[in-house]
Amino acid sequence: MTRLVAGSSVFLLSCCFVVAQNRASAPAATAPQSAATSAESPQKSEFQKIEDAWSTAINLRDQYGLELVLSPLFVDVSAGGDITTRNQQLAQLITLEDKTLHLDQRVVAVRTLGDIAVANGTYVLHHKAGSGEVDEKGVFTHVFEKTHGGWVCINSQRTKLPEDSGGKHKKPSNDETPFHIPFIGKGDKGSQ
Numbered sequence: 681m682t683r684l685v686a687g688s689s690v691f692l693l694s695c696c697f698v699v700a701q702n703r704a705s706a707p708a709a710t711a712p713q714s715a716a717t718s719a720e721s722p723q724k725s726e727f728q729k730i731e732d733a734w735s736t737a738i739n740l741r742d743q744y745g746l747e748l749v750l751s752p753l754f755v756d757v758s759a760g761g762d763i764t765t766r767n768q769q770l771a772q773l774i775t776l777e778d779k780t781l782h783l784d785q786r787v788v789a790v791r792t793l794g795d796i797a798v799a800n801g802t803y804v805l806h807h808k809a810g811s812g813e814v815d816e817k818g819v820f821t822h823v824f825e826k827t828h829g830g831w832v833c834i835n836s837q838r839t840k841l842p843e844d845s846g847g848k849h850k851k852p853s854n855d856e857t858p859f860h861i862p863f864i865g866k867g868d869k870g871s872q
Contacts, residue, residue, distance in 0.1 A: 723790050727799045730824070730831055731785040738783045743770055751825060751832040759818050759840035780813050782806040785820065795826040803838065817841045 730749060737745030747770065754766035764772070787801040798821065805816040823835040 721790075723792065724787055727790045727797065727824070727831070728787045730833075731787055731799070731801065731822075734833070735783045735785050738773065738781070741773055741776060743773055746770060746773055749833055751827070751834045753834050754832075754836070755834070756836040757838070759816065759838040778808045780806060780808055797824040797826070797831060798822070799824065817843075 733745060734749045736742065737749060747766075750766045750769060752766055754769070756762075756764045756769060758764070783803060783805050785801055785803045787799050789800045791798045800821050801819070803818055803820050805818075806813065807816065808814075818838050818840040820839075821835075821837045822833050824831040825834045
């Protein structure tokens, strides 16, 4: 059972890479952006290219492309809690049966500490689930190591975001504070 789950996770990640790569390689109709309106740092752009290569490898089921992005020491913790290695990810990519799998990753922030970098971002994983197809949305943390002049991912952690429940909305609060801490705040004003 663990092999099946691990295999499915690798396959899903692999497919996600392929789909994201297809989207990244498609020409986009965007308005030209001036330097004054661009808030993206060169570092963020560099890691977005790496994430795009990762997504493309998954989406195109490109084993070699995935090998270039993942370190031999790579460990992945999926949104479901499954832990896999680089070799398991590659095996799942090759044996993936879900032809709808597509991954799209967007870098939000990058921090570097010498030869180590941490990239945080969001992802959308389109895949089959049960009787239909779903879009799993979540956040990721990828840890990269600089080796031989390039960056390779050594650790990946994904967290699935809760799905929007169409009918359940929180009642807006009129209070000045957005949350309540017991014994602090309004207190018993009538007893003074």
